[in-house]
Amino acid sequence: MPLTADVAAQQVQERLRALHRLVYDIEAERSHNEQCIDNILRAEKAAESPSNAEDSSGSSQQQAQLKNLYKAGLTAAEQEERLLRAALTRIYEIRAIKNERRMQARHAGNKETIGCGALMKMLLSAAQTLPLHVGRVGERAPPLCGAVPADAGHIAHPGDAVAALVRVSEKEENWILAEVVSWLPAQGKYEVDDIDEEQKNRHTLSKRRVVPLPLMRADPRTDEHALFPKGAVVMALYPQTTCFYRAVVNRLPSNAADPYEVLFEDSSYADGYSPPERVAQRYVIAIKEGKGRAT
């Protein structure tokens, strides 16, 4: 079904309305939660007060009451979490619709040529709005969250952003930012499009020449294990370009919205590395060693 601008706008409007309602619901739930916590605190205080400590029957009654309050609080908190996640889902849906719309327009061939500057802006905002992984307690970050690699059998979906190793000249190969067009199971190859439309090259590449980019951001406060450690050698998108180059992680993101700070290998500088550059999580990936290595 073609996703016209009008249809897309309508879908976005629906999501926005849902989001609007959710914001109110969340607020209601939040104040409800606050009330629960207040009740619990008050009950705890009452239970701890020495005057009632001797009265055992009163104490067990208090404990039962406290237990009920805890249960209610838990449910309320879960409810709030559900609402928050629902709101996030709506936001990601809007993001997906926008992306879908962009791809449709692109494939329809009626290229509203995106200028170079606009493309860069789009890439930046795509990285900033990449969904954040909010794990449940004890849950480990899933594949393609932050630095966690994809599963061995993972097949990227059409529209997914990938780093692709393409031959740019007789001698040179480059890791470029591309978008999956289709997966050809018979050949075990991907069809990918250069993200830079001006290049307008479609490449058919074997699986090992295609590295999917993270689908989620990892929060350094909860999932530090899902980030590259300092000193790791990675491939990172050079700022304001659509190419990945080898770099060393210099500083980790301090929060979920923060980018990495990396040093690019660059022989034109005396020490062989560029000054620190900031690169978003989405554009920092594990290096592929072996035959298809970037030069």
Next chain:
Amino acid sequence: MSEEINDITMTSTEADSSQTHGHEGNSNPATEDTASNSAATPAGSEGQASRQSNLQRIQQRKEQVFNWPHSKKLLKLAIYSACQTPDCTCNGWKTPVTQQTPKSNTRQETQPPASFNDPCRNCNHILEKHATHLQGLPVTEVNRLLGAVVDVENIFMSMHREDDHDTKRVYYYLFKLLRKCILTRTQPRIEGPLGQPPFERPSIAKAITNFVLYKFHTLPQREWQTMYDLAKMFLHCFNHWNFEAPSVRKLQVSNPEDISAYQINFTRWLVFCHVPAFCDSLPHYETSLVFGRTLLRAVFKSVCRQLMDKCHSERDRMPPEKRVLVLTHFPRFLALLEEEIFSANSPIWDPDFKQMPPNHHLQAILENKTTRRGEFERVTPSGESKDGFTTVSLSSGSIKQEGVRDGKRGRSAEPPAGAKRRRVADEAADDVSERTVADIVATISDPNYMCGPDALFQMQAPRDEAAKLEEQRKMIEFHVIGNSLTGAVNKQTMLWLIGLHNVFSHQLPEMTKEYISQLVFDPKHKTLALIKEGRPIGGICFRTFHSQGFSEIVFCAVTSNEQVKGYGTHLMNHLKDYHIRNNILHFLTFADEFAIGYFKKQGFSKDIKLPRAMYQGYIKDYEGATLMHCELNPRIVYTQFTSVIRKQKEIVKKLIDMRQKEVRKIHPGLTCFKDGVRSIPVECIPGLRDTGWRAAPRAAAADPDPDADLAALRNVLHQVKNHAAAWPFLKPVDKAEVPDYYDHIKYPMDLRTMGERLKSRYYVAKRLFIADMTRIFTNCRLYNSPDTDYYRCANTLEKYFQTKMKEAGLWDK
């Protein structure tokens, strides 16, 4: 000195005494009421009148002399001519001693006229000897010399009457000069320490014109005309003014520097303006054209005072409308003018002041800003740096915009788009009203305006939009900096230059570091630096050749991790505005293959419009690079260009919307084509006129001779048809041979069809012809793959076609 003068007086009076009798007294020059006592008698009515009559008398006297018999003319000239006898050094015939009697009126009357046989008192050779060389001269030349003789005598009389010692000396100088010219029969040329006019630029006349444009451009046509007339009146008075002698002035002004400056200017005025006004053998210059601010400042106050006094004294004699003009508008005009004359940085004295018609508001805005805020488009030394010489800060376009919005008149606060439309309004009465435009501008400036469905997705912003925003938020700054070998360069500038050097050497690896240092630190080169967080992240290094009127762009780079953010475009726009302010309107650069794209986007072209002689030998030549040229339009503020255009586009779109709403009506479709009519004139389509459509009036003018063009097109078509690569395109594609062709190609075209169309005069404009031809090639490339012969033929033939069109002068892309 006195002896010689006395000699002359006597001889001249004697030689033509009979003719000059009773005439000499009033054939005196205009000076009698003027130079010597001008302080007492301003250019009042009497002064003017007597001046006029004096000039008339002088002319009459010359006419009279010119009508003398030839021999008499020679007699007269002999008095001023050297004796032609070999080895005789006498340079003027003098009345013989015997006839010399005490000077008196009675004697003059009785004195007989001189004859060619009278011997010279000086050398004893006869008068004829003093005139032999004049015999063969043409009448015009003789008359010219005689005119000079009249002038010499008039100057002599003036000198005699002059009381001021310095002025007297000036007359004596001119007297001697003219005498020498008659003797040598040459044109008088005034040389020496006074210099040659013009003495100062801009001239007073130019400044006054600037003043009118600058102060009154916002006024409606009629009021503007009034101001213009007042300016003309002022200049007229000024040109005929008699300035007071420095000795008189000394009494009022105490500053000795002012006095000596005035003395020089006064002497210049005497020699070049005042005396030549009545002695037309001397080259004459208008005061207002050769003098500038210094003189106007020195005399303005007294001139104004006397002028107003005169106006008041004459008020009763003026016609009523003139009275209003002079008594109500003139004082205000003079007051405003005075402000500009004595202001330290008035734009009217700017030699680069751009003269535009008064209702050209785009420029008007520019001028407003130049002066009201003192920052717009004007090079201001940056506040912090001490050496304004090497560092120049540039302010952003958007701040300037605010400057205008504060302007007191609503008109100048409107965007140029509206202004442009209004200019059209003068010509065609049916233009949109200012109100409508203002409403539209209010709508499109509303931040909520762009909230359509598209706003959710990709917004197509101009390339430099983001950079402009950052500049507005003071996140980035632009400075023109350069090294100096003579003045001190502050540390900041030096650090920035080093930073720029690093940017250039990283971004332009094919240039050696040494070469970059050599140019970036060269005092003749300047660099427009883009500063972000205190560090240069990009810049354009350039060298201006003022004498050649262009700047060469040497390096241009933005550091790699800041690219594609619009900085390059914004840098170039700042550079353009900077150059327009400095009156340099051409850029040249050698672009390497990676830079050509960038320069094209910035309005550069490989087509060099500047004559080769202007730049050859001036700019550095690079092997393998392409010379590109960009001409600036001084009426454009480049840093605001995109936003102005966008606004104009929005306004036009809105106007179309409004018009469409007004005339919304559905007409039944045309049926005439079904009835076999091949074509109808466009204006016959019902409803079309109601939408405001007009037949393009220029169509005929642009295409003066359709037959000539037609012949040229026929010629090109013929050549294309005969080309070796034309065979696939000679006739329409046969569906039997290529069954699916017409499934893919919706608008087929071929050379035979074009021939038929040409015959039926379908190609009324050459673009139709070009469009059809291009269609052939695009169709071919669409249907066939690049490795086919067809595809290659299309490419070959297209090139050939374009070459032929260019040869025929029909290609203007």
